[in-house]
């Protein structure tokens with residue numbers, strides 16, 4: 001009943017309320033219009049993310065794809081959609097990427113703490129290169145706690161590759177400032193950036209006011 005995929009009334013209500021508020025558009029023209037409007041109001045940039053809409057039912061009587069084909073298809077869909085999103089962004093805007101959007105194989109690799117597989121690596125690089133060539137920045141979204149350490153690792157490797165101009169970042173990681181460990185994480189990432197010689201791109205997510213504050217003051221961050 002509470003799953004919008006199975007409940008048309010809920011789906012309609014969500015579409016009318018949340019979706020139309022937070023979705024920049026359902027196609028390229030709508031997105032371009034929304035971004036132009038936002039900039040008219042006085043905002044200087046936009047962060048565009050691709051919202052994945054999963055099909056509600058599988059077509060009948062079709063040969064089931066092998067898991068390998070399915071994984072490749074998930075990655076290629078994610079790649080195409082991310083490139084399309086970057087194409088809609090203008091110089092100075094951001095495209096937000098969610099690694100788990102690349103499918104269950106990506107999710108498993110994140111959970112296992114492994115490196116992204118060859119096709120996923122190639123896809124991520126194609127998105128970053130495309131964005132860089134257009135002056136668009138790439139924001140790697142924060143995700144579930146258990147995946148975040150590996151997401152950070154992948155993000156730092158990308159930053160080392162793309163953030164090579166001092167003081168200018170193409171790839172940004174997300175840092176949730178309300179987490180108690182965040183000052184240490186940020187310090188260690190800054191140190192890693194310094195020693196590997198790249199610029200750290202930081203999106204600091206605001207404090208969650210419902211969370212109790214850390215009892216010991218965090219170390220100073222320079």
Ligand SMILES: *[C@@H]1O[C@H](CO)[C@@H](O)[C@H](O)[C@H]1NC(C)=O
Pocket residue numbers: 011012015016026
């Ligand atoms: C949401 O509403 C728009 C029209 O306002 C419609 O084109 C679209 O298909 C709807 N999406 C869903 C998921 O119901």
Ligand SMILES: *[C@@H]1O[C@H](CO)[C@@H](O)[C@H](O)[C@H]1NC(C)=O
Pocket residue numbers: 105108109112114
């Ligand atoms: C993740 O780890 C499990 C258990 O060690 C292993 O079976 C699986 O193949 C790994 N998956 C990937 C994508 O590396």
